[in-house]
Each structure stands twice: as structure tokens, then as C-alpha cells.
Amino acid sequence: MLWIFRYFLACVSVTSLVTAEDQCRIEINIRGMTLKGFVFKRITVAAPHICDILCEREITCQSYNFNRKEQICELNNRTKDARPENFRSDPAWFYIRRLNGRAPLGSIPELPARSCREIKASEGKNTESNKYWLDPSGTGKAVLVYCDMNLEGFTAVFTNLGKRGIKGPDSVGSHYTGQDHDGQVTVSSGIQLWTVPLTGEYRIETVGASGGYSKDSVINGGRGARMIGNFMLTKGENISILVGQRGEKAYSNRKTGSGGGGTFVIRGENKPLIIAGGGGGVANMTEQHSGCDASINTTGNAGYNSPPLSGGSNGEGGQTDKLHSENSKMSDGGGKGGKGFLNGGEGGIHRGGFGGGGGCLY
Numbered sequence: 001m002l003w004i005f006r007y008f009l010a011c012v013s014v015t016s017l018v019t020a021e022d023q024c025r026i027e028i029n030i031r032g033m034t035l036k037g038f039v040f041k042r043i044t045v046a047a048p049h050i051c052d053i054l055c056e057r058e059i060t061c062q063s064y065n066f067n068r069k070e071q072i073c074e075l076n077n078r079t080k081d082a083r084p085e086n087f088r089s090d091p092a093w094f095y096i097r098r099l100n101g102r103a104p105l106g107s108i109p110e111l112p113a114r115s116c117r118e119i120k121a122s123e124g125k126n127t128e129s130n131k132y133w134l135d136p137s138g139t140g141k142a143v144l145v146y147c148d149m150n151l152e153g154f155t156a157v158f159t160n161l162g163k164r165g166i167k168g169p170d171s172v173g174s175h176y177t178g179q180d181h182d183g184q185v186t187v188s189s190g191i192q193l194w195t196v197p198l199t200g201e202y203r204i205e206t207v208g209a210s211g212g213y214s215k216d217s218v219i220n221g222g223r224g225a226r227m228i229g230n231f232m233l234t235k236g237e238n239i240s241i242l243v244g245q246r247g248e249k250a251y252s253n254r255k256t257g258s259g260g261g262g263t264f265v266i267r268g269e270n271k272p273l274i275i276a277g278g279g280g281g282v283a284n285m286t287e288q289h290s291g292c293d294a295s296i297n298t299t300g301n302a303g304y305n306s307p308p309l310s311g312g313s314n315g316e317g318g319q320t321d322k323l324h325s326e327n328s329k330m331s332d333g334g335g336k337g338g339k340g341f342l343n344g345g346e347g348g349i350h351r352g353g354f355g356g357g358g359g360c361l362y
Helices: 050-055 115-125
Strands: 003-007 032-037 039-044 062-068 074-077 087-097 130-134 141-149 155-157 185-188 191-195 200-207 226-233 238-242 264-267 271-276
Touching: 032 062, 050 062, 074 141, 115 130, 115 141, 141 155, 200 264, 200 271, 226 271
Parallel strands: none
Antiparallel strands: 003 155, 003 200, 032 087, 039 074, 062 074, 062 087, 130 141, 185 191, 191 238, 200 226, 238 264, 264 271
8 A cells, every 4th residue: 555765775674673782771861851742651750760661661661751750751752863853851850861771763563663774863873774663654554674784875655645435646745754755745536646856776566456355355455566776866857656446345245355456667758666566455364375466567366256358457456347337327236447556546446445446246
């Protein structure tokens, strides 16, 4: 459902997420200061040392604030280093970073960062390049992303902006607030339009949306493809991004599921850079079948025990064997193939995912 830009010049492969400097660090409380906006638990305690104990019991605790007069302890999921703009003066409080066993920001899915830049700010200049957990939009859904900490790079995660169904999003809203591409993206007819901010080599990863599934399936729909490539982009050039949306169940016939939309990254005048197809819808499935997953070719997979015309082609979604024509009634029940990028990307009738996902039986 989402895909990633990484401004990329070099890769360094390492395994450790904690530096030697961090392992021998001594923390000192800072009086008259408090970290605002990242409190996840607030407790009344008898003494400040209890805050240390409570913080060490919480895997996401990074620091805490303590109110000396009211004996209140606030546990934070960030440090002042990660968010210096939220570190505020208040004489009633003092602040201290977690003393022992602090998980580095982004090292676990329970503690995702908003960006690679935030991780480096939190963990220091010697933070190593590696894969880290990010939740750029603050939706609660973390994704594993490679962060090259040797560069003052650009990292952006483009999502479906919270939209579902056959049509794409209408606006960016606040989804990219505080991220590297904040203010750089607009939306037109469901397509996200982005202007390249820096000339350089970008590592682009695209993921197609998964297909829908029926009520009698014990697995999710077919899996979307994942495609990765490096591309030279020039400052000021325009990139069009269609982020595929997941296929859904039919309204009345809960025994069918529609196809997921593909994710398209297009340069300038409709020149494709990289595309990842969406997964197929499934019905009455007890195990995953590769035929239901997205293809990495221009023709979709035929499915598993599927009718003819199930696999899409040329960027368009597949159809069922009972075609839904412009003059047929909804009661005819046939699904309709979705539209490719050049035709707007609308999902097929019924309920195909935006990005060309094929429709399901009504």
C-alpha cells in the first residue's frame, strides 16, 4: 500500500543498531525543562526514582518528565535529541533520558521513527546505516526501510493517503507533515504529483496493493509485487505517483474479492520509471497460491481455479468470464477490469482497488 523514495549515493551494510558511545552513556536530569507532545503514560508516584523503574518496564519508553510538586511522572516515546523543538522550559518539571536498556529509535516495530533524520538526531552522529522501522504518517503501521546515515539524504514514503476503493485520494491533507517531502506533493485525480528537490541517484521501491478476499477465505488476498531500482533524477523534474489501493469484498456477494491496484511511478510525459502490480482477489482459499499474487511481467497471473480473462494485461485489471458491459445491469453480476495509469487508474466494477485492480462478482 505504500512505496519509498531514498536519495541514494552509497550503501553501507552493517548489523549493529547501537553504538559503543551509547552503551557507556551517563544520563543527568535537566531541571526546569520538559518534553512536550510525546507522553504515552502519566502516573502519580511517591518519588522520582520510581519513574526510572516504570520507564524500564516499557519497551517504548525513551525518557520521562517528573513534576516535583505534584509527584507526576510522564513517560515519553522520544528523547529531547529526537525532538528538540518540543523541549520546553517549565520550572515545575525536570527531564531525564532513560538510564538503562533504552531501545534505539526505529530499532523495533513498536517504536517506529517518523524519518531516518529523526533516528540520526535521536541516536547521534555515529548512528549506523541499516534497516529501521518508520511510520512516516503516524498511522500506527510501521514499515522497514533502509536508512543511509552517511548521507544528508532525502527519504520519503508515499502512501494511499488513507483512501480506499476504486478512486484515488483527493488531497494530501496532513499525511506528510514533518517529513522530507512535506509541501512538495499535490494530488490530481488520485495521482500524487511530486517535484524532485535534489539532483542525484534515487533508490525507488514500489509495492502493489494486495487483493481482496471472501468471508470464507482463511488467508488475505493475493500479494502485490515489490520492485526496486536506482534512477538518476534531476532537480525540478515532475514525477507522477499512483499508489495502489487494496481490493475489497463485494457488497452483497461476500464470497468474492476484487483485485488490488498497482503502484506506478511515472516521469514527465508518461515515461514509466518503475511499476509494481497488484495482487488478485481470492475466494474460498485455505492457503496462499502464487497464481493469485502479482506478476512481475506485463501480463497478470491467471489465478487459481479462476475463470478465463482473470489475469490483467498492459497495466489493466483482469475481468471475469461474465463481462460487465456499459448497458448491463448491476444484477448481471459480472466484474469489470480496472483501468491502467494512462486511463486514470480507476479500479474495476465492482470494488477493484485504485491502480487498475479488477472488479469482483457482485
